[in-house]
């Protein structure tokens with residue numbers, strides 16, 4: 240079926256591979272986990288963000304923007320991906336980051352400095368109450384200097400960005416045929432909702448009725464049900480008037496935020512270390528590590544007992560591991 244999507248740039252290395260976790264699956268009972276290697280999308284190991292930005296940045300280019308402005312935590316993968324993409328496209332980048340840098344720069348924040356992004360640091364309270372206003376003010380200041388600034392929502396989790404993961408469903412559907420494996424569920428880490436929203440959109444657009452589950456790594460199920468509903472409603476409002484979904488399509492597995500966003504418990508670190516030592520693949524404690532921890536707990540408690548094959552999306556984020564080096568020690 241041919242599906243008409245908004246325009247996008249082509250910059251990610253796609254399709255990303257899918258493979259079974261040959262050795263790890265010894266711990267997963269009758270359910271096999273397959274990994275979709277979106278950690279390998281390229282653009283400085285950008286993980287899931289680049290799929291969304293392919294659509295959003297195309298819109299920025301269409302509007303003749305020469306500065307990309309976005310926001311995130313100090314270690315935001317999305318912010319660093321935007322900085323990397325901006326550099327590659329010859330645009331300026333301005334990041335509004337939550338937190339105060341201390342000590343030697345590391346991880347994504349270090350890369351932001353290497354990539355030459357301009358940065359504004361704000362407090363968690365400012366971020367929660369006014370990050371959009373702050374980005375808009377910065378955009379105005381660039382306009383005052385004759386530049387055209389384009390503001391990208393947190394995580395590029397907006398209607399346009401959702402098409403990035405909708406398109407990934409087309410890829411997954413084909414890979415399922417090529418591998419001769421029927422996936423009973425697709426699971427991802429949910430942090431700002433755009434990846435999960437896009438996957439849900441894709442299941443409808445490409446007639447691939449596989450349930451999508453997001454394991455939230457911050458906030459709670461109510462927050463993400465609303466957030467994802469908002470993104471999908473904007474898709475309908477802005478692009479696809481006939482697109483139908485209900486809240487039942489939005490499956491959030493809550494209960495694995497642990498100590499809070501970006502805070503790692505010893506059991507989560509132990510799991511990601513065991514995973515690295517079994518599969519040779521590194522997860523990080525903020526998103527993919529927490530999500531895999533959640534999935535393994537759910538499997539232990541029998542939630543997915545009747546499912547044979549689960550596709551877990553490795554959404555990347557490797558540089559987010561480095562700031563935790565001391566906790567591993």
Ligand SMILES: Cc1ncc(COP(=O)(O)O)c(C=O)c1O
Nearest residue numbers: 316430431432433434526554556
């Ligand atoms: C590595 C990684 N995985 C998963 C997510 C969650 O994706 P989303 O923000 O689209 O919910 C993010 C960003 O928030 C991320 O950086």
